[in-house]
Amino acid sequence: MAMLRKAQIIKHDREGPGIYRMDFFSPEVSSRVIPGQFIHLKIREEGYHPLLRRPFSIYDVDNERGLFSILYRVVGLGTRIMAKRQPGELMEIMGPLGAPFTLPEEKGKIILVAGGMGFAPLHFLIKKLLKRNMEAEIILGARKAEELMGENDLVQLGVNFILATEDGSRGFQGQATDLLDKKLREGNYDYLYSCGPYPMLKKVASLALSRGIKGEVSLEEIMACGVGACLGCAYPAKGDKGDLTYKKVCQHGPTFSLEEVSFHNGPGD
Amino acid sequence: MDLGIEIAGIKMKNPVMSASGCFGYGEEYSAFYNLEEMGALVVKGTTLEPREGNLPPRIAETPAGILNAVGLQNPGIDYVIKKELPALKGAGTPVIINIAGNLEEEYLELAKILDPLEEVQGLEVNISCPNVKQGGMAFGTDEKAAGSLVKAIRSVTSKPLIVKLSPNVTDIRGMALAVEKEGADAISLVNTFLGMAIDIHRKKPVLGNLVGGLSGPAIKPLSLRMVWQVSQEVKVPVIGMGGIMTAEDALEFIMAGARAVAVGTANFVNPYSIPEIVKGIRKFMEEHDYEDLSPLVGAAWKGV
Numbered sequence: 173m174a175m176l177r178k179a180q181i182i183k184h185d186r187e188g189p190g191i192y193r194m195d196f197f198s199p200e201v202s203s204r205v206i207p208g209q210f211i212h213l214k215i216r217e218e219g220y221h222p223l224l225r226r227p228f229s230i231y232d233v234d235n236e237r238g239l240f241s242i243l244y245r246v247v248g249l250g251t252r253i254m255a256k257r258q259p260g261e262l263m264e265i266m267g268p269l270g271a272p273f274t275l276p277e278e279k280g281k282i283i284l285v286a287g288g289m290g291f292a293p294l295h296f297l298i299k300k301l302l303k304r305n306m307e308a309e310i311i312l313g314a315r316k317a318e319e320l321m322g323e324n325d326l327v328q329l330g331v332n333f334i335l336a337t338e339d340g341s342r343g344f345q346g347q348a349t350d351l352l353d354k355k356l357r358e359g360n361y362d363y364l365y366s367c368g369p370y371p372m373l374k375k376v377a378s379l380a381l382s383r384g385i386k387g388e389v390s391l392e393e394i395m396a397c398g399v400g401a402c403l404g405c406a407y408p409a410k411g412d413k414g415d416l417t418y419k420k421v422c423q424h425g426p427t428f429s430l431e432e433v434s435f436h437n438g439p440g441d
Numbered sequence: 442m443d444l445g446i447e448i449a450g451i452k453m454k455n456p457v458m459s460a461s462g463c464f465g466y467g468e469e470y471s472a473f474y475n476l477e478e479m480g481a482l483v484v485k486g487t488t489l490e491p492r493e494g495n496l497p498p499r500i501a502e503t504p505a506g507i508l509n510a511v512g513l514q515n516p517g518i519d520y521v522i523k524k525e526l527p528a529l530k531g532a533g534t535p536v537i538i539n540i541a542g543n544l545e546e547e548y549l550e551l552a553k554i555l556d557p558l559e560e561v562q563g564l565e566v567n568i569s570c571p572n573v574k575q576g577g578m579a580f581g582t583d584e585k586a587a588g589s590l591v592k593a594i595r596s597v598t599s600k601p602l603i604v605k606l607s608p609n610v611t612d613i614r615g616m617a618l619a620v621e622k623e624g625a626d627a628i629s630l631v632n633t634f635l636g637m638a639i640d641i642h643r644k645k646p647v648l649g650n651l652v653g654g655l656s657g658p659a660i661k662p663l664s665l666r667m668v669w670q671v672s673q674e675v676k677v678p679v680i681g682m683g684g685i686m687t688a689e690d691a692l693e694f695i696m697a698g699a700r701a702v703a704v705g706t707a708n709f710v711n712p713y714s715i716p717e718i719v720k721g722i723r724k725f726m727e728e729h730d731y732e733d734l735s736p737l738v739g740a741a742w743k744g745v
């Protein structure tokens with residue numbers, strides 16, 4: 173199983189302030205990857221700074237054209253270098269890696285909650301859910317209107333989405349979790365998926381679990397190897413016997429069930 | 442041409458091993474290549490009881506290096522013997538278990554448990570982990586403590602005994618001589634250098650453990666110097682590591698006096714690092730008409 177390959181950048185567009193979408197040609201990846209999985213991207217071909225690869229969730233797949241896409245925000249050296257790459261250039265990718273989201277077997281009402289860049293893996297997921305004729309809607313949360321992303325893609329998909337901005341510059345004023353609380357009070361949901369910053373995920377998990385709603389979150393942790401060999405990406409989670417252990421975000425995750433993750437003792441606590 | 446070497450009675454088909462903690466138990470990288478291509482496989486530091494490890498974040502990148510504070514997370518020796526070692530039986534490469542603990546008794550118990558196991562070709566005693574709060578490190582920084590620990594372990598095992606030293610000492614030669622005197626068959630140099638990084642926005646250390654061990658290209662000149670110094674002092678073979686990314690790096694360590702090398706951080710960047718380094722060493726030997734590695738070991742100090 174050769175998991176390492178060079179892929180050509182086909183398209184590289186700015187989607188918002190410091191936010192870019194990169195489309196790669198790689199039929200091997202696009203035909204295999206499942207929502208929730210990620211790729212480990214080598215930033216530079218030569219040189220040791222930055223040294224480590226960078227993980228990115230799969231945002232979209234176009235199977236017919238053999239393309240897959242990532243949506244990323246520039247936050248540091250690696251993503252700054254990425255932002256300068258041009259279509260036609262090659263980048264070395266490892267993957268697809270990680271455990272995907274599980275798709276519910278029975279039909280039901282599904283709610284997705286995305287905070288900021290957490291939208292990336294949920295977009296690919298929602299496409300798959302719609303393909304299976306699942307009833308899904310998504311809450312998109314951001315600090316302000318400019319940071320909301322993917323609206324056009326969602327309109328194209330024809331999916332029901334609700335916006336929330338903390339400063340009220342677009343949609344519901346408040347946090348995505350305030351909106352989720354409201355939605356959960358109003359409607360009956362069977363399953364939930366979420367990705368975003370830890371404080372948000374923690375609130376999402378407690379809101380959902382208190383109503384007995386099952387679901388999954390996608391976590392982020394700094395990674396070194398990306399394949400389970402270094403234990404660098406560990407996150408506190410419940411083991412088989414309910415005991416607290418560390419699980420590897422790159423291998424057991426990045427997707428975890430709501431019950432499994434322990435949002436105590438995590439970063440940000 | 443022969444890349445084969447022998448370390449403490451362990452025959453290896455080439456001098457390139459995995460560095461402990463950077464290669465799990467081999468399974469993950471066997472998805473990339475046949476582990477037979479490695480000189481030897483050194484597994485993650487293993488303790489008597491399972492260890493949970495440190496709070497995240499455990500990794501912070503720094504220029505040309507990484508800080509890690511994994512904290513010896515491992516499932517404990519019983520689990521390793523039952524679940525991990527059987528899978529390595531047919532690996533086609535010598536398996537070396539890296540052992541760690543807080544107390545002397547823990548090291549002794551581990552050595553006793555592993556002594557009769559055929560599938561284990563050697564022990565690497567980690568007296569140098571910078572990421573565990575008590576013990577471990579004390580053995581790594583005190584010549585007397587290190588010597589007496591090695592002596593005690595030597596008395597309970599007939600397995601080849603490799604002692605892995607910490608670079609966080611003033612006199613690495615003194616440490617090496619102390620463990621050689623008490624029965625170390627080989628010396629691994631080096632573990633990570635204690636360091637840290639601070640997140641100026643949160644005004645806090647980046648790592649959950651506050652401090653961590655630096656590895657990768659950033660430490661290569663330091664680890665190379667230590668291999669150079671120690672290999673001229675001791676008679677037992679030295680296994681060099683610390684920042685090896687390429688065959689050229691590995692050859693530097695060999696010329697500095699290492700009989701074998703170990704590759705850690707490089708695996709994270711390029712999962713094929715180990716077989717590519719083996720290939721590069723072979724190519725160098727071909728180009729320079731070397732039949733075997735021995736004239737290259739210490740070539741840099743033999744020449745001055």
Ligand SMILES: Cc1cc2nc3c(=O)[nH]c(=O)nc-3n(C[C@H](O)[C@H](O)[C@H](O)COP(=O)(O)OP(=O)(O)OC[C@H]3O[C@@H](n4cnc5c(N)ncnc54)[C@H](O)[C@@H]3O)c2cc1C
Binds near residue numbers: 244
């Ligand atoms: C499974 C997974 C999927 C991800 N998917 C996406 C995605 O789809 N889009 C996207 O924009 N980002 C995603 N990330 C985060 C992305 O990997 C980081 O933003 C990126 O590695 C930062 O690299 P840098 O060199 O620009 O920043 P650095 O200079 O390395 O760091 C800048 C800041 O970003 C933080 N950071 C660095 N690495 C990570 C990381 N792995 N996770 C979280 N924070 C990090 C650092 O703590 C620091 O505060 C994902 C992370 C994981 C673990």
Ligand SMILES: Cc1cc2nc3c(=O)[nH]c(=O)nc-3n(C[C@H](O)[C@H](O)[C@H](O)COP(=O)(O)O)c2cc1C
Binds near residue numbers: 487567706
């Ligand atoms: C993530 C990580 C985990 C490590 N775990 C161990 C360990 O369990 N036992 C040990 O003796 N050394 C451990 N080390 C140290 C390495 O084996 C090696 O000595 C060091 O990283 C220097 O080599 P490198 O620069 O090639 O990585 C670890 C290093 C890293 C980066």
Ligand code: FES
Binds near residue numbers: 395397398399402406
């Ligand atoms: S990043 Fe190495 S184990 Fe997950």
